[in-house]
Amino acid sequence: MTHLRYDPQWVEKKWQAIWGAVNGFAVDAVLDKPKYYVLEMFPYPSGNIHMGHVRNYSIGDVVARCKRMQGFNVLHPMGWDAFGLPAENAAIKHRTHPVQWTYANIDAMRAQLKRLGYSYDWAREIATCRPEYYRWEQVFFLRLLQKGLVYRKKSSQNWCPSCNTVLANEQVIEGLCWRCDSRVEQKDLEQWFLKITAYGDELLNDLSRLESGWPARVLAMQRNWIGKSVGATVRFGLVKTHAEASAIEVFTTRPDTLFGVTFITLAPEHPLVESLIAGHAKADVVRAFVKRIRNMDRIDRQSDILEKEGVFTGAYALHPFTGERLPLWLSNFVLADYGSGAVMGVPAHDQRDFDFARKYGLPVRVVVCPRGEAPDADTMDSAYTGDGHMVNSGSFDGLRSEDGKKAVADALTREGKGAADTQFRLRDWNISRQRYWGAPIPVVYCETCGHVPEKEENLPVLLPLDALIGADGRSPLPDTPSFVDCVCPKCGAPARRETDTMDTFVESSWYFARYTDARNANAPFSRDALNYWLPVDQYIGGVEHAILHLLYSRFFTRVLRDMGFFPGDLSEPFTNLLTQGMVLKDGFKMSKSKGNIVDPTEMITQYGADAVRLFCLFAAPPERDFDWSAAGIEGAFRFLGRVWRLFVEEHARILPLTACCATEGDVRDEQAAALRRKEHLTVKKVGDDMGERFQFNTAIAAVMELVNAMYIARDTLTMGEADRRIFSSAMATVLTLLSPITPHICEELWERIGHSTRIFDQTWPVWDPSATTRQVLTVALQVNGKLRGTLEAPAGAGKDVLEQLALADASVKRHTEGLTVCRVVVVAGKLVNVVAG
């Protein structure tokens, strides 16, 4: 027999060739079995697979292979999130074209994935930069435009000076660009927006339906991001007559504190500022303040240590109920882009307002009392922000906060001075990017007709591949006449094509649906395929996408549903979400600058893909970070060698059996019974851990235990025909259970055992409870809850018998000496606790 030593290079090359020759992991075309759609977040084709990818895809592959063996028709696809800025940067750096760089990277990374033996249906591979893909996105865009869910708006936008493009709010992390960490600037631009806020309520409310399948952390982050606040809008009439407005609006979550308002504060950017200060003696002071605050760095301005400061405008507003004059201030802690950009100052019941009032000597008025005692406005040293009952609030006195909120809002509505209202933190999604390497936005600009949608039959609007990116990194599209020059779809006059491209997050918002029918040339997907495959049963990826990608995908799913592309009952794209932890090295995230990168390819070359996969899954539970260690991968490799050796050394006695096929009749002695018992218990544990709980580390540990038991059994069994059946069954079980994790070695040994089928096509073994029962059980003996010994007792022994045996035990006797036994707790088959005092 060849290859007595475990040589992963040889084994893996052999099996990858076999799988590759026939697209060995194609999905069953007949859609009659129950389906299971497992998806890993597709990679950006940067050129290299890193260890984080390996962990992500290894988890997905185990789930895919395991579910397939358990009888599901499994969809397990892979593709490339191929548009994006790195391609442009690389093109400039290497004097190539993004399209060449991208496709070369895809080829390289696909080869790396194939070396890892993942069971993807490669016939469904997609790359979002292909016209066959993005043309459907352009169709969606036009339909969204029709529905009024896309619109153009000029406003202050996040601008990354390094990427030369705008960014969505979600893409600004602590004031920095999500990609390149440059400081984000503000720039007034007219851009295309997707109306994600129209789905704010639904996106928020439906999170509760994901509670059983998504990590609480991700749900919390999404809730936080959407940021719904319920309260009321209040209109304060302006004292002076101003040309632009007669009232100023504020939003509050605490209408019950309306009578505690002692001032109004506006953001420096508030549009009414100039008209409010017109004619005011100190108008210049106010203008200087506005200028200073507006020029502050965005990060500094949002810093939590920033001192609250403000300036009085000289103008007053009127309280809607009392008619009291309230001074109008500007301050640096009011955000222009939330609510109406103005807040009512209630110092007694809001800490910021309190700090502000104390600093500038503004009055403090208590209007909500915690049970019984009223805080003293003069001596209180912080705001009382809790609930209570209303005081000093006219006819509302005595109402509890909850009722007060509603009563005040109702009164505002009655008197036309406001209404109950809801605010979201979520902003509409700016999808315009001033970049080249993205999907063109299918709109043209006509002098007479304005912005006109391209006709659907003219799609795709192709991204020109002959455009060259200049050294300055700016998009070449505006300077590419073949792209820009076109005719107006409406009037036929010469027109200019939109040169902004779409945010690449648009592509990743619907790719999971394209996989269901990836080669469809007539439609983005067929209804039958969607009905069968969606939603994704298990989605796996990094937590860094908790807001951006997952929120956009949830939004897109609803939009496509409401436009009739998706089934009407489909709202959530991903039923279950697993966010895997990071792979660290020496306690830190792997990075070029730290120089602590472990290259998967090197590890595969040294230990084989099976060992790399095994270690990634064994080192820690999937959600947790784990530290890559040289010793750890050695250990994984050693275990596979141990399995290999067990097979090779016992080869002559191993029969071509399948898992769990030895029977009760094959059991000759206790050694054989023990091995068979271990085998079936392992099948039970691995099935639960791998298929239900996704605890691969404990599943692997269980298989290791079975292998250890087999090493003992081969010396204790007499290895007659019956024993061989027991032993061979256990061997088949080891290989079958391990095959989703380390498929190459398992296929090889399966074949060497004498099977002509693939282990990939084996059905998951079924454990037999009767094989796991024991005649004699070990029972723990406790005295007052402390372990004092163990006892071998017949399995059927009753409580009385166990109690008698326990009390007769020498160790128990010793520890109860001089004490009175007052109670004996017996847990059948497990433990006896003698309570004595």
Added chain:
RNA sequence: GCGAGAGUGGCGGAACUGGCAGACGCACCGGACUUAGGAUCCGGCGCCAAUGCGGCAUGGGGGUUCAACUCCCCCCUCUCGCACCA
């Protein structure tokens, strides 16, 4: 500050519904086989005490219970996310 999660041997981690804490692996120590071993196999391995008995241990403190890593209350530490959102 708000939200989520974590805290168990030298290390990664087990213990799923309260029932023998430390499975499995790494590291380490000892032995076997060897010209050799960084291969392989066997054994040991929480801490204190040690001949045995035993005592102490799951971040700290309380509580419930016959029994607590697990449930309840208080506190500490760490990680991640959000953060002047009115």
